[in-house]
Amino acid sequence: MYLGKLFIYSIFVVVRAFTPFSSASSNTAMITMVQSVNIKALTTLASVIRRPYLASPHVFVPTVSGESVRQSGQHFHFFISTHFTACNLFMNTDVNYQALRDHCGVKAVMFDKDNTLTAPYENDLHPRARVGLQAALDVFGRENVAILSNSAGTDDDPGFVDGKEIEEALGIAVIKHSDKKPGGLDEVMQHFPNISDPSQLCMVGDRLLTDVVFGNLHGMLTVHILPLCSGKENRRDNKVAKVVRIIENKIMYGSWWGGRKIRQLTLPHKSWRGEDECPLIISKTMQNDELGEIQ
Numbered sequence: 345m346y347l348g349k350l351f352i353y354s355i356f357v358v359v360r361a362f363t364p365f366s367s368a369s370s371n372t373a374m375i376t377m378v379q380s381v382n383i384k385a386l387t388t389l390a391s392v393i394r395r396p397y398l399a400s401p402h403v404f405v406p407t408v409s410g411e412s413v414r415q416s417g418q419h420f421h422f423f424i425s426t427h428f429t430a431c432n433l434f435m436n437t438d439v440n441y442q443a444l445r446d447h448c449g450v451k452a453v454m455f456d457k458d459n460t461l462t463a464p465y466e467n468d469l470h471p472r473a474r475v476g477l478q479a480a481l482d483v484f485g486r487e488n489v490a491i492l493s494n495s496a497g498t499d500d501d502p503g504f505v506d507g508k509e510i511e512e513a514l515g516i517a518v519i520k521h522s523d524k525k526p527g528g529l530d531e532v533m534q535h536f537p538n539i540s541d542p543s544q545l546c547m548v549g550d551r552l553l554t555d556v557v558f559g560n561l562h563g564m565l566t567v568h569i570l571p572l573c574s575g576k577e578n579r580r581d582n583k584v585a586k587v588v589r590i591i592e593n594k595i596m597y598g599s600w601w602g603g604r605k606i607r608q609l610t611l612p613h614k615s616w617r618g619e620d621e622c623p624l625i626i627s628k629t630m631q632n633d634e635l636g637e638i639q
């Protein structure tokens with residue numbers, strides 16, 4: 345870990361030496377870039393290259409809320425064409441939190457923050473995530489739902505300023521952790537005293553290499569969503585994360601043999617018997633005459 349930070353700092357020093365920064369804002373931008381580098385994800389990358397199924401989620405839905413998705417929509421074309429071959433124009437999907445609790449041994453749910461519950465680096469609940477978060481709260485209760493973010497609650501959030509603001513705005517706890525996902529298990533287990541085994545946790549997030557790998561490494565049930573925001577709403581997203589996320593999703597869901605092979609090797613969850621035996625996705629296809637109600 346120390347060597348990793350030293351490596352990143354070395355890059356900073358070299359780039360700084362050869363770049364004519366003159367303003368304080370430029371220096372701040374560089375420091376922010378170094379801070380935002382996820383050392384734990386980089387050190388776990390070798391494991392994921394050897395075992396890519398570590399990044400394969402148990403469940404994938406468009407957003408945390410039930411949401412209607414145009415089949416030809418830019419984000420969902422590859423997703424739906426690969427996994428919902430019989431759908432018509434629109435697909436409405438929800439995570440069945442009750443089945444998670446009653447049939448999968450899950451006792452608590454953790455949500456990623458950026459592009460899962462909020463717009464990137466914003467602290468208010470995004471309107472499109474409201475229904476999904478409430479559904480989880482209704483089933484699991486406020487004390488068993490929390491945010492595990494790689495921005496708020498980490499060392500990038502000095503004084504836990506963002507964390508406190510988010511806790512007030514969303515009404516759920518933000519877990520403090522030093523190691524970014526896929527690290528941070530110790531702090532998670534300390535946060536949920538009623539959890540005796542990580543398989544009793546569900547991790548929901550938009551990133552395969554952080555949220556899903558974190559959950560799968562520790563035997564949790566993992567739910568992957570596509571990023572909540574796009575266009576102007578997504579302007580504050582981390583530039584590197586934005587590119588990496590596209591590559592992750594293309595590799596996992598793209599129409600090529602490697603993606604299908606990785607999906608076939610998805611690690612089994614200790615208590616979940618699979619989507620056929622225990623459906624965790626509530627979905628229905630909508631026809632044209634229903635579209636007026638949902639747009």
Ligand SMILES: [Mg+2]
Pocket residue numbers: 456457458459460549550551
């Ligand atoms: Mg995210």
